[in-house]
Amino acid sequence: MHEMSIAIQIIEIAGASIPDELKGTPVEKLNLKIGKLSAVIPDSLVFCFDIAAENTAFEGSFLNIEEIPVRLKCLSCDHQWIIEEPAFKCDSCNSGSIEVISGRELDIESIEFQD
């Protein structure tokens, strides 16, 4: 539901990291990593990004989202595994003392320019 404000943040952050010599070069692709546990829905983000990108360096560029699986680590036995369903309990020793290792990402990775 906050995808529009996130889209605007992305454009601001990514825009600020374009070096002077590439200013004006059309952007082809913006690469993101979004964890599956995050409260951002990729489809809505793409929709908002396309609107927010109008009249910026990113107008018409492709938002490429890599979804990151939720990987957990048991703090009792060090076992690591990936979950598809919301169940935060060690599937090896049954402990509920769990750390989320990945799946919370909301990262801007890189910008690809047209040659």
Added chain:
Amino acid sequence: MEIKVAQKMLDANDEMARHNRLLFKEKNVFVINIMSSPGSGKTTLLEKTLGRIQPDINCGIIVGDICTKNDAERILKTGAPAIQINTDAFGGECHLSAGSIEKAASDFNLEEMDLLIVENVGNLVCPAEFDIGEDVRVVVLSVTEGEDKPLKYPLMFRESSLALLNKIDLLPYLDYDIGLTKKYITRINAEMPVIEISSKTLEGFDQWIEWLKNRIIQKK
């Protein structure tokens, strides 16, 4: 041609949250972020909680809402200073950001405050993502909502330090399976305590107030 960016989308918010946390620590203010769906009873919980802890504990309240001022007016009647943040900038923003808290907090006298309670916007999704510089997050779930809410909103239940199961005065009139809700909460966050309360009859309030006071003391 590809250039690395390697930055977090929420960098600006997280930076502001760090700034808030430092400020609250310096002023010795304990900050609690209360989150729930609309109508779970956050404002009622606040009114009743303030009735129990004032004037021993000096409180300030920030209420986030999409557009009305009703909640702040309800809180002001308890005698606590309250500030309403309306988040309608984008046709209804769905969470409070660290920046909006920083602005609201600057209108309080933090020197004289022990406890700042933030009632977040009614929503179980987005507020979980935005750090505001709080010490603890409390999720409120009422027994008129589905038992499976913890499974549908896992991030919220992972990120909270306490779950309050509210409106238990209504249990005799419902087919609600409170054991099932607790089982689902355990599946998401086995280490989080759950306290059953009624903000109407004040059942369970002793336990909740004790939890709150302990956490405030721990910070000092």
